[in-house]
Amino acid sequence: MKASKNETIVQVENLKMYFPITRGLLRRKVGDVKAVDDISFDIKKHETLGLVGESGCGKTTTGRCILRLYQPTSGKIIFSGIDISKLPERKIKDHRRDMGTIFQDPFGSLNPRQSAGGIVGDPLKIHHMASGKELKGRVEELFELVGLDPSMMDRVPHEFSGGQRQRIGVARALACNPSLVVCDEPISALDVSIQAQIINLLEELQEKLGLTYLFIAHDLAVVQHISDRVAVMYLGRIMELTSSTELYENPLHPYTKALLSAIPIPDPAAERTRSRIVLKGEVPSPVNPPPGCHFHPRCSLAIKECSETRPPLRDVGNNHYVACIRV
Amino acid sequence: MAKKTVNTAPSQDAMGVAVAPPKHSEWRRFARVFFGRKLYLIGFIIVVILIFTAIFAPLIARYDPVTNDLPNKLQGPSTEHWLGTDQLGRDIYSRIVWGTQISMEIGFAAVFSSAIVGILMGLAAAYFGGIVFAIIMRVTDALMALPGIILVLLIAGLGGRGIGVVIFALAFGNIAGMARMMCGQALSVKQNDYVMAARSIGMSNWRIMWAQIFPNAFPPLIVGLTMGIGGVVLGEAGLSYLGIGVPAPAPSWGGMVMDGQGYLLQNPIISLAPGVAIMLLVFGFNMVGDGIRDAIDPRLRGVL
Amino acid sequence: MALLDVQNLKTYFHTEYGLVKAADGVSFNVNQGEIIGLVGESGCGKSVTILSIMQLIPSPPGKKAGGKVIFEGKDLLQYQPNGQEMRSIRGSKLTMIFQEPMTSLNPVLTIARQMTETLELHLDMDKSAARERGIELLKMVGVPDASRRIDDYPHQFSGGMRQRVMIAMALSCNPMIIFADEPTTAVDVTTQAQLLELMKDLVTRLNTSLVIVTHNLGVVARYAQRIYVMYAGRIIESGPSEAIFSDPQHPYTVGLLNSVPKLGERHGERKLIPIYGLPPNLINMPPTCAFLPRCNAKIGRCSKEPWPELRVVGKDHLISCYANIKGK
Incomplete structure (x- = not known):
């Protein structure tokens, strides 16, 4: 490319x-x-x-x-x-x-009290790009895109390893295309x-x-x-x-x-x-x-x-x- | 053994991603630390009993707390009056029970209302910084310089008395501390990249404050809030002892201590019983506060 | 006869989640004047291995679980961690340089105080001699204006300069071995080059041994004569530097080398080959090879037999692996 x-x-x-x-x-x-x-x-x-x-x-x-x-x-x-x-x-x-952003620290850049799915879905909600079922579907899609198991959507960041957290960060950055x-x-x-x-x-x-x-x-x-x-x-x-x-x-x-x-x-x-x-x-x-x-x-x-x-x-x-x- | 193993072969998909490590239960850890210490457990039991007493006071009390029964005044403990009666013949045990309700009401109401104002001020100061921060901090300075007792005297002087005034005065005195505590926590949370990340995706200030900063800055405040209840109850007792707190004949512990003062030789229980009640309450809430602090302090993780 | 001979060193930690075998049978040796x-x-x-040798592991939760550390013919692990013998060795004959010098220097004492203290303690110097020696050491590690700066506090130095001060302190009692734990991880790459050159020059000149502990293979490639690769508390490959880099034999070492971008590779020329999966956390490990879940060269034996013993695959070149990936 x-x-x-x-x-x-x-x-x-x-x-x-x-x-x-x-x-x-x-x-x-x-x-x-x-x-x-x-x-x-x-x-x-x-x-x-x-x-x-x-x-x-x-x-x-x-x-x-x-x-x-x-x-x-x-x-x-x-x-x-x-x-x-x-x-x-x-x-x-x-x-x-x-614009999407991926931050350095996979531990500091994710809100520890928010679920992984919530973090990835936030940009979509803020920009009114999806809601309800559509939002969930899009988040699942993003999880798969970055190589995360969508069934882990409800987990909070500290249940993921460093590399996986960085994938959550990537998914968030890509949420709004x-x-x-x-x-x-x-x-x-x-x-x-x-x-x-x-x-x-x-x-x-x-x-x-x-x-x-x-x-x-x-x-x-x-x-x-x-x-x-x-x-x-x-x-x-x-x-x-x-x-x-x-x-x-x-x-x-x-x-x-x-x-x-x-x-x-x-x-x-x-x-x-x-x-x-x-x-x-x-x-x-x-x-x-x-x-x-x-x-x-x-x-x-x-x-x-x-x-x-x-x-x-x-x-x-x-x-x-x-x-x-x-x- | 194999079941417990954390690093058994991770199942991998095409991109080589392993499944997440197992869920560490925060609550289990909390309970283990909190209930693992005898003192904390005792404090917790005291607090539970006090709350229970306050809620079910009408069922637990045996007499009306304010009806005088002069023929039976200043009696010692008996099967009829477990803790005896006071100078007006009122059942001390029943007054203590009803007093619990008053103390808890004042404690929770004052702490709760001061927390709301203080948290709003602290969050705003920390998030906006600059001039907002400077103004709010000066306001808290001014608040700290004004003792609650003077405030009560002031309002009392203007003709206002009653539980509402006491709650207001005690809450007022607590706001500055709450605001400072919140501000400190929020400032350190604000340093995290996830706050920057929230801004970078276009999140509004209001939402960043409540959805990103507040949930992370609040848990340490629980300690302050819990201990605050003890402090407020102590403050109320002080005011009532001086006669400017909850007006008679309502059974306030502080007022009861004062009532019994003149009868220390005839029937010391009148003063002692509410004194012990105050002590237990303060001790209970302080222990619960300490326990929560130990249980949520990340620096103690692994040590406790 | 090696200067330091670590044999089957085991250090375990008891944590709330289970037993962590942080070092589980580590053996290696250091010869005089060698960079490892x-x-x-x-x-x-x-890091646990190094701290265990120095007996600096807090106990509890740490526990000496076995092995020997033979230094000058004596087993250091027989000494009390805070006993007279250990204290006379630690900080004088065996010294350490840490990753973040700010946390290992006392912020409220001047550099002079911190340097002279060790000199007075271990070498019985008087105050003025110790100060002279301190200035001399600072000059040696390239701190400009040393006689004035010795009276500064740690926070008045930059990261690179602080690390130089640490090196000076590590050298102060003419040590036999310096253990440098990620000495350049906290500094920038040009500063890293300065520090590594400096350390190499100094140890060569003073005939001191240097053990560099690092996660960065590149850092040791230029300087180390021999390399030990660790995984999950064990040495999984060891050998002369050339052998490790040009002919790695353990799948993990091979994986590490393939997973880092190499300078000068054209953009898009080569896709990196990552090591799949996660590094293990060391709680309640299975008895089989810890790298097995991530290994792309595993054979039938691997999942049935315990962790393989080190075996010889070349001159001074050992690996702990059943598979034979030579020629790959």
Whole structure:
């Protein structure tokens, strides 16, 4: 299921999400956490766009802005032709029907006092898409779709295993036939041997239902496996954006290279021949990020200009975008 | 053995999904912890007896609690008057029984009404945050600064007396505590991803508050509510002892303690009996509260 | 002669749902200067094994149920968990690094206090010498501005830095063996690379042994010389790192390797092969192989006979399986 049509489903333009830091009784603003700092990208119909980066890079915030769980500071989010970034809360509801979300923590993302069937049926009820017998039938259908036994509908989440809970989360996300599904670290809380079950499920569902995914994760190997294109984020900005094959075979940004080399491969022979770029220092705080390119203090290629101006995300051909002046 | 085994071959469908692990009964665990401790069990029995007494007071009492019988005043225990009679010749046992009803009425009514207001305030503060949170918290501060006793004196001064006033005053004093407790619980529940998930599917604020946050934030509050009943009854006894509680001749335990004060040497039972009743009630509800806390505290899971 | 020889170690837990055999006959050994990987999913008993060696299992509900832990010719399990002998070994000759350093560092004491305490206790150093040594150790693990930062509190350090502090503390008494329990699970991948490189350099330089406990096969592939794979409280495969990764013989190990996406595989090139079913919970286990319900290589014997003993399938390469899946 490659992006056959080049129809864009989501277009993000100059998205910024700053969380104010306030102090004292009068809530005086003393600074901003620049979680997402002016990023642009688009998601095409039927594709999987991977969003990868380390904790605090703004990938989850980006996903939540697109879902309008956060009100972006500035920028546009064009979803199915409409800019939803400034829509008031009551108007956003209709768009939420077209977006599904899968959360990271299969234990925290399901209400422990609601039955599995109730959780999956909620979106249908809220959007008045089904009720009564029809609702039950649809929930059963969804259970079967994600590989759960419909007879377990009346059980509460803690009676399911982690992998099964994540399937409930998937079923909930798909309940209203959404055109976009935001998967926020959907497998990182699961046991190693269970992760593959969920990845395969997501792939199968995409094929069957023609879904579009925004796949957010910190594990580049997983993201690369499931995504058509991958955006690498660092401190609120996109550093590199290209097809997942190109990203592995021809990474251009020094951060991407370091990230790739840091991922351990379960193969001692390959590990021994591989050169490893160990980054110096730590990720700076998003409250006070370095000037110019955010990565320059840790970059081995950095020159004076890197600390002066922000490098634009530029096209280097072959649909490969990179935000670095040194490549 | 094999029957009990949890990890017998899971039946799998095409997608390799195993059936769910067996149902762990929450209630069984609750009952095991709760009834496993003698003190909790005793507390529970006391509470059950008290509730039973309150409901069936007309059947259990042997005399009318307010009719005077001056010729038979200040008698000691006998087969006719199990606990003797007071200074007006009223049967102490019957007055205690009827007093149970009054105490329970006040206890439940005050706690229940304060809980409703407090829960609404706490939930709203926690869910909306920001300015709503700030305002509600300042209101609770103000409420906490105003002791119930002053409130009763105020209303009494304005000419109001009776059970309703006592309930109102005691409930009023309880609201702030309830609101704070609810707010704290709701704030921690709100952190869960399922609240975010509910928003992401377009659920309304009202529904998120009641269907998602409340059911998860409420159970720990049961402890506070249970213990609150003991506290309220104690408060009522205090007010009645001061003569500003339930007006005479209604058989209020606090009032009975005061009545007997002048006759401590002749017939100490007049004061002692209601005193013991108050003590048992408070003890009972506190034990039940402790038991519930132990039984539902997830941190004690596996230890108890 | 191995430095540490764990023989048939058994640790059981009594829970309200039944007996949990968390470690059920674990045997392995560690030689001087060696890096060992102990791999398995959550709940497989890998952490329990390490904690049992250190005698840090709370009892009750835990119980030593048998086995020997031979270290320097003596069986550690014969010592009282809180006795003089055990305390003199724990924290000095055998040390631990935990997954989440924030919970294993005391939040109200400065790093200096926490570091010097062990030094004064185990090495009989005086205050100023201990402090000097503490600064030296922090420098060694790459904490910048060590002489100033030693007076900071744990929360003033980032996750990666805290883990460096933990490593420094683990090294402080010149240990023989360091047990690192998921040392990099709580940190990001670039920090993980930093920490792993650091640990490898340090143990090679100091000729210390390192046991890395992890669920991530990739983490140990680069560094460990020998690997033990655990499942449901037992070692199910062990051998030299190359053998485990290039020629795995136990269906579980094979399954684990096939179920993770490999870096550089083209999108859509290969479907992952998951291990079906669920990891067992260890209550009232049947006597047969615990992997049997999930196994795709099972043969007739598997359901009739008890859990197979470890058998040799290559040089230093052992598996606990009746089936022969070589060539698959």
